[in-house]
Amino acid sequence: MSVELVAYVAFFLTMALTYAVMCLGLNVQWGQTGLFNVGVAGFVAIGAYVSALLTTPDAPDRFGGFGLPILVGWLGAALATGLASFLVGWLTIRLRADYLAIATFGVAVTVQLVALNLQSITGGPFGIGFIPRPFANLAGDPLAFSLLNLGVLIVVVALLYLALEHLLRSPWGRVLRAIREDETAALALGKNATRFRLQAFAIGGAIMGLAGATQAHFVGFIAPDNYVPLLTFQVWAMLIVGGSGNNRGAILGAILVWGIWAASAGAIASLFPPDQQARAAALRIVLIGIGLCAILLLRPRGILGEERIVSRHLARLKPARRTASNPTSPEP
C-alpha cells in the first residue's frame, strides 16, 4: 500500500471517529434516554469554539486565544457544552417530549447566529484558524502525523466507549432504561425521573462538545458553516443506521455513513458539470434525507439494533406493560 493511501485512510477514519464521538453523545441522549436533540450541530459548535478560544494563541482582533494546552481545551469544551445542555434540558425536559426538540433546534439556530455575528469572539463568518493540532511538530511526516492523530481519536473513542458501557450497566444506566421503557417506573420515580433524564442529557451534550473540540483540533480551523443543520442530520443518520441504544452501533454507523457520504460526493459530483456542483451538493442532501426516512420506515432498529441489557426482573415485567413509551394515537 502506498503511503498516500494509508495517510488517506487514516485521515478518513480520524474524521469518521470524530463523528463517532458525536454519535456516542447522541446515543446517551436518544438511545439510552429517549431524549430528542435536533440541535446536535449547535452543541458540537459550542465545544469547538470553546476549545478553540482556550487553546489558540492570543489573537489581536478578537477576544482570547489563551494558548492553553489542548487537553484543557477539550475539558473546557465538554464542561461548557454539558452546562449548556443542562440548561436547555432543565428548561424543557419536564414539558412535552417534543418541546425539547424545538428548544434544541432553537439552540442550534442561535449558536449559529452567535458564531456568525459575534465577530469579536468567534471570528465571525471566517471563523477561527490556527487551532493547535496534536503532534503538530510531526506535520512534516504525513504518515506518522496522520497515524498518530488517528491513534488519539481511537484512544478517545475507546475510552468513551468503555466508560459509557460501564455507565450503562451501572445502577444509574439501569434506572435510565427503566424510565425509558416502563412508564410506570418513570411515573413512580416522578421528579427523580426528570433528574435522571437531565443528567443523561447533560452527559450526552458534554460528549458532543468534546467531539466538536476534537474535530476542531484535528482540522485546525472552524467556521460557522461547519455547524449547519446538515451536521445534526448526519449524526442522526449515523446513529439510526448503526442502531440507537447500541454504542458499538453508534461507532459503526458513524464510519459507515461517513464513508457513504464521502463516496457519494465523488460519485454525484462526477454526474454534474463543474458549474452545477451546487446542485450536485443539494441532490446529495436530498438522497440522505430520503435515506433516513427510508431507514425509519423499513429498518427502525438500525443495523445492529439495540442491545438488550434489561435486568431479568424488568424483562419479566415488560410484556405485561408495554405501552410503547409514547405511542401516537392509533390509526383506526
Added chain:
Amino acid sequence: MTGPQPSALSTRALVAGYEPDLPIVRGVDFSIRSGELVIVLGPNGAGKSTFVKAIAGLVPIHSGATMLGGFDITAVPTHEKIRHGLAFVPQTENIFATMSIHDNLLLAANVLPKEKRSRRVADLYAMFPDLAARPSLRAGQLSGGQRQMLAVARALIVEPSVLILDEPSAGLSPKIVQEVFAQLKAINDTGVTIILVEQNVKAALAIADRAAILVEGQLRHEGPAATLAEDPIVAELYLGARPAGKAATP
C-alpha cells in the same frame, strides 16, 4: 342461548389484546338478545374493559368474530360501527371535556342524515333536562353524574340498537348511581339492548336481566341476574372486592 328473539350482538371465540403476542380476552363466546340488559362482572383487571373495547373496535382483535344483528362487524372500522347501530361509552374520558355540551351532541349527531340532526339533539335535551339547562357549558365543568349523562346522551343520539357502557357508575355517589341506573333501565325499556360492565354489583343486578362473569379473560359464569344475586359462592368468588392489579397474565 336460543331465545325467541334473535341475538342483537354476539362474539364468537373472541381473542383480543393490546399487543399481538399478549391476548387479554381469551376466547369469549357471548351473546345478548334484542332488548336484553346484561351486566358483565369480574374482578379488576379481568379484561372487562378490553372485551367491550374490542367489540367497539378500540382494541385489536386477534381472532374470532363479533356479530351485530346477524352482521359481521369484526372488521368494520371503529368509526363505522356507530352507523351499524353499535354505541359505546368508554370507562374514562367518555366526553369531549374541552367542548361545550351542545358541541358534544352536535358532533355525535353528525353521523345522522342532515334533516334528523337537530331533532335528535332536541330529543336528547328533553330526555336529559340537566344538559338542556346550560348547553354552552364546557363539558369538563360538569359534575360526575352529569358527565355520565352527557356520555350516554352522546351515545344515544344515533338511536343505536345496542348500547355498551363501561362502568358508568364509577366514582359516583350512591344516590347518583341510582339515578344513572334508573335512566339506563328506562332506556332499556324503550327497546335498546344494553351491555353494562359494572363493579357496582348490587345496584346493577337489580336492573339487569342476566349477568356474565369474566375472569382472566374468559367467561366463567353466566345466568339470570336474579339467581346470581342469591348465589353466595359466586358472590364471594367474583363479586367481592379484589386487590387491584391482579393482571390476567397467563
Added chain:
Amino acid sequence: MNPQLIMDGLIAGAMIGLGAIGITLTYSILRFANFAHGEMISWGAYLALATSGLLGSLSGALLKPIGPFSFGWSLPLAVLAAVALTAGLALLVDALLFGPLRKRRSAVIIMVMASFGASLALRSLLEFIFTSKPVYFSKALQIALPLGGGLRATPDQLLSLAVAAILVVAIHILLTRTAIGRSMRAVSENQQLAGVAGIDARKVIRTVWMLGAGLACIAGVMAGLLVQIRPYMGFDLLLPLFAAAILGGIGSVPGAMLAGLIVGLAEALGVQLIGAEWRAAVAFMILVFVLLLRPQGLFGRAE
C-alpha cells in the same frame, strides 16, 4: 419609537401567524412537532412562482399589474393552484412517510425525526431544482403610501395583512362552527373517543394537512411578494413559527395568530435595537421565556 417598526412587525407577524396556525393544527391533531412545515412555505412560494410564470407565458395580459399592486392576475390565479398543489404535497408526504409510521404506532419522537428528514430532503430538492439564488414574483418597485401617524405601507403589504386577517377569521369559524371543525377539535382532544363517536380520523388528518399546507403556501407567497423567494425561506421561519405556536397555546388558532403578531413585532423591535443580524435570536428568546414562564402558552390549558 419608529412607527414604521409597527408596520414591519405586523407584516412579518401575519406571515408567522399563518404558518403557526398550520403548525398548531397539525401538532394538536397529529401530536408531533412537524419540522417539515417550513418547507410547505417554501414549496408553496416556488409552486406559485412556477405556475405564475407559466400563466404569464401563456398570456402576457395576465402579467399586467392589477391596480396599485405589483403583480398581475397571473399571481392570484397561481396562488389558487399552488395552494392545491402544496396541499397535495403534504398529503403525499403523509401517505409515504407519516401515515405508515402512524399505522405502526411509532413514538412521537420518531415522527419528529421523520419530519426532520423530510424537511431536509424537501428543502434541498428546491435548491436542486431552483438553485439557492433568490427570485421574485415581480420586479416592479412599489411606493409606500402614507397611512397617517408616520406609518407607511405598500399596497402589497396592506393586501397581505387583509388576506391574513380574513383567513384567520375564516379558519376560526371553520373550527368552531362547522362539522369538520368540531371533528378536528374532537380528534385533537381524544382520538379514540372521536372514533367511537363516528368520526373518521383519517379524513380529519387529511383535512388538517391540506389546511396547514394551504395556509403555509399563502404565507410563502406573502413572504415571496414582500421579501424574496429562497429555498431556505421556510426553514428560516421555523423557529419563529414554533415560538408562535407554543406562545399561542398548542391548538389555538387565534392564539397562533396573536402570538405570530407578537413574535413579528418583537423581531422588528429587536432588529431596531440590536441589529438585523440578530433577528432569529428574538424568536429563541421568546421561546425560552414562554417555556420558562407559561409553557401552556397564552391560550392553552395547563396539562
